[in-house]
Amino acid sequence: MIYVSICDDDVIIARKIKKLIEYELSKKGIEFHCNIYISGRRFLEYNKEFKNELIILDIEMPDISGIKIAEYLKKEGRNKNIVFITSYDNLVFRSLECYPFAFIRKKNVETEIPKMIEQFIYRVSKKCSSFLLETPKTTMCIPIENIMYLTYWEHKIELITSTTEKYEFRGTMKECLNQLKEESFF
CATH class of the missing domain: 3.40.50.2300 (Response regulator)
Structure with a gap:
């Protein structure tokens, strides 16, 4: 907030x-x-x-x-x-x-x-404990405590939240983990 x-x-x-x-x-x-x-x-x-x-x-x-x-x-x-x-x-x-x-x-x-x-x-x-998700159309701040998991398939990352929302974007797992590293996200 x-x-x-x-x-x-x-x-x-x-x-x-x-x-x-x-x-x-x-x-x-x-x-x-x-x-x-x-x-x-x-x-x-x-x-x-x-x-x-x-x-x-x-x-x-x-x-x-x-x-x-x-x-x-x-x-x-x-x-x-x-x-x-x-x-x-x-x-x-x-x-x-x-x-x-x-x-x-x-x-x-x-x-x-x-x-x-x-x-x-x-x-x-x-x-704050947020994941910065950027797409060509938008930029969003997703609270890390809401992230359940991320998947990677065919150069796309899918981020799934505890509220069952899904976000799809291009990137690498390494980039995602760099953002999440400080939060001890496994």
């Missing part, structure tokens, strides 16, 4: 970002929960820490700026998956002090959100 928090005082932009993220994660079959916070103060009051969290912060907000929130999150050790979003390109350098995961310009959200989601899924799949 991925938890997404969007903090932007522009409700229209926040909803647009949420819609784009929901589309990208749904397309990949990834479970998620997405919240919108319309002020920095509201974010700090209600946001909770989650294992696989993606935090999208508008840099400039009237009450508490995204940079102030990121500084707070950095002290809490939660700054690894922060994405700054702004209309002002000149604020990028100031935001780098908080070590953000990504930076998105509001005028380019349609093209930059899908790329950022791809990078985030890859990052999360390396940290």
Whole structure:
């Protein structure tokens, strides 16, 4: 499960970002929960820490700026998956002090959100116990605890889950085992 928090005082932009993220994660079959916070103060009051969290912060907000929130999150050790979003390109350098995961310009959200989601899924799949399954049409994160077994036949791998779902893709068993090695998958 991925938890997404969007903090932007522009409700229209926040909803647009949420819609784009929901589309990208749904397309990949990834479970998620997405919240919108319309002020920095509201974010700090209600946001909770989650294992696989993606935090999208508008840099400039009237009450508490995204940079102030990121500084707070950095002290809490939660700054690894922060994405700054702004209309002002000149604020990028100031935001780098908080070590953000990504930076998105509001005028380019349609093209930059899908790329950022791809990078985030890859990052999360390396940290959590997930198997990253890539096909020409999609990329999915499958929890390792759901994998029953893999078979290989005629250059195709079939992955069977405990929910009896089957995924077929091209690859080698060696590539699969490299992903599963750290999880002691036999």
